[in-house]
Structure formats: C-alpha cells, structure tokens
Amino acid sequence: MKGKPGIIACVLLAGGLAGCGGGGAESFLDAQAMAQLHEVLSKEPRLPDGFTVRPQQAWRMPFGQADRNCRALLEPAGGRAPKQALTAQAAVSYHGDGLGEQAGVGLARYANKGAEGHLNDLAKALGSCHAVRTSSGTDLRLQRLAVKDTGDEALGARLRGRLNGYPYAMDVVVTRVGDTLVSVVHTGMNEVDAARTRKVVDAAISMASA
DSSP: OOOOTTTSBOOOOSSOOTTSOOSSOOOOOOHHHHHHHHHHHHSOOOOOTTSOSSOBSOOOOSOSOOOHHHHHHHGGGGTOOOOTTEEEEEEEEEEOSSTTOEEEEEEEEESTTHHHHHHHHHHHHHHHOOEEEOTTSOEEEEEEOOOOSOSSEEEEEEEEEEETTEEEEEEEEEEEETTEEEEEEEEEESOOOHHHHHHHHHHHHHHHHO
16 A cells, blocks of 8 residues: 555654753664655554554644653654654554544664664653643543563553543553664553554554564
8 A cells, every 4th residue: 555645754853852862873864764664654554453554644642741751752653753873764643443542653763773772761751751731631640551572672651541631541662673663652532452552563563574
C-alpha cells in the first residue's frame, strides 16, 4: 500500500527535547535511512484486529501542558524524538475500533550508539514523570507498565485518569531495536487493553526490523 504524501512525518529536528540526549554528535540527514523508514511505515502493518491499515498523520499529545519529563517520554511516538545523533525519523498513527482508540508509532534511527543513550535518558524521564494535570480538567496519573522480552531493551508506562474531564487511558512503550528507538502510544477512553498494546508494539518492532 502506498502512503499519501504528507501523511508520514519524516522530520529532522532543529532542537532536542529538554532532559534527553545530553552529549554526542549532532543529528545529520541520512537519505537512505529516511527513505527506508518512509517505506516500512507505508506498508500494511500487522496490527491487531479493528485497527485501520492506512497510516494517518503522526500522533500528537491530546493535552497542551506537561512537564519536560512527561513530554520527553511521550513526544517520540509523535515524531519528536531526541535529536542528538539522529539520522532519520518517521511517525504515523492508526485508528482502532474501540472508543477513542488510537495507536501512534514513531521510529527514530541513531548513529554512534545514540539509541542506547537516549533510552537511558528516557528511563530517567519516566522516573520523574508522575502525572499530567491541566486547568481544562486533565488529570492523568502515571504508573509503570511491565514490558518483557521486547526488542533489545524497553520501558513502559500507563497514564490513567481524566482528559478534559472524561475517562482516559494511555499506554506508552519505548523499545530499542539495534540503532532504532521504537516508540508506541496506545490510547482509549476509559481503558486500554495491555495485551492489545503489546500487539501494537510487536507490529511496530516488525516495521523497524524490516
């Protein structure tokens, strides 16, 4: 399946996220890597039943306010991964058949073991992100999500509470597969199914490994 122009976000950031990617080489564009990520995200993914196979625009956080640690943890799935040593990046989203269900997938490829360093930084951000609260009625509490046998190493979290006053939940998983960070968010009203999240993560890893 061919992706529509502009749907897949292949972006090279001018600035890094606060709290992520301390030192290391600056990012540089690798045209071959960019083309490869664009191609794998244009193909029909092996997502769980009920998800659309046509990729949509990159996922965006549904709240405008969050501290730097929470933003650092969430933004890679929307195509805003840490920039140090970044060589290529792409992000898409898919709609599920559950109420408010959406999956965001971000792939970010790095040079010079940058993926390992950034995952360590994201683990620190996870330890410091406790909740997301806004004046519009958003109050999401974070708890760690167990992630086993996923990629080379991984971390996970679940945010649960209210989004603009309505029940809302979100699973977040970031996995390293070689030199690539694979970031996934799986959202839904009321609840998200952890087994379904795992299937989305497995599908995203298969894209990164293609």
